[in-house]
Amino acid sequence: MQRLASSRRLLQAALAAAAVAAPAPANGAFPKMPAFDYTPPPYNGPRAEIFRKRAQFLSPSLFHFYDRQLDIVEGKMQYLFDEDGRRYLDAFGGIATVCCGHCHPDVVEAIVNQAKRIQHSTVLYLNHAIADFAEALASKMPGDLKVVFFTNSGTEANELALMIARLYTGCNDIISLRNGYHGNAAGTMGATAQSNWKFKVVQMGVHHALNPDPFRGAFGSDGEKYARDVQEIIEFGTTGRVGGFISEAIQVFQYQSVG
Incomplete structure (x- = not known):
């Protein structure tokens, strides 16, 4: 529960900062999305009942961040629709990993054709x-x-990558970056460097270097100093050889709120 509360506080602080940094337009109206030639059918499914079902049948680890919940009932191309038919531009893509839109006719046709032949082997x-x-x-x-x-997920892919690197090189030590997220399964939790995604289990063989952060990083935009930090970890924290280096191509920074 402490981990969940910490996550919520971080997100709420980020949302508050974004609201200050990006005030509403002077006329009080946000830009309208372009016209879209699709209107979802009326939604007649459960509404308030969803909260009860989540609490009763789903693990409490599946938490949600927002006080005003968004109930997504349909997707079409790049848009999502809630239970009242409101349209949203999907810039999240699952969790930034499934950026392929929704119900594209070519994708739907391929799924239907495969399901008609065989669903699982x-x-x-x-x-x-x-x-x-x-x-x-x-x-x-x-x-x-x-x-x-x-593989079935990003966590599973990273677990496999770490195992392959260690088996191929014969070295157990892995270099990761602070603030990185690579999953929270047995192996990837060690590579992840955010306390709210860690559990109290043994995490071995991963060393976390300073993440290059031009805004609040220890070395600002000096890339050579960050690279030197990695080199020093290898020289002083390992046998001199490592199994691999893992980091996101683009890292989203999370800052604790001040005050």
Whole structure:
């Protein structure tokens, strides 16, 4: 519960800061979204009952951040619709990992066609769909990145990446960055460097270097000093060799509220 409360406080502080930094337009009206040739059918499902069902049937770890809850009932292309038919531009994409829109007719058609043939198999048997998809995906990748291993989530992908790096190099030590998030499963929790996503379990073999933060970072925009910090961790905190380095391509900084 302390972890959840901390997450909520961080988000509320960020929202408050954003509200101060970006005041409403002078005329009191926000820009309107462009016209869209789709109107969702009236929603006749549960409303207030959703809270009771969540509390009764879902783990309390599945918390929500906002006091004014958003009940999403339908998606279409780049838009989402709530229970009252209000339209929202989806800039979140799941959790910034599924940026493919909603109910695109080509995607829907492909899903329906596959479901009509077979819905589930196993890699222990042959099936052309997984091989065809792997080939198509590999064709988009540069250089020698031509072999695919499918996983179910970002956490699982990072768990696999850490294990492969350690097995291939024979080194257990991994370098990660402060403020990074890579999952909170057994292996990735060690690479994650945000206290609100950690549990009280043993986390070994990961060293956290200073994250390059030009706004409030220890070295400002001096990239060489951040790189030197990584080098010193390798020299003084490991055997001199590491299994790998993991970081986000773009890191979103979280700052504690002051005052």
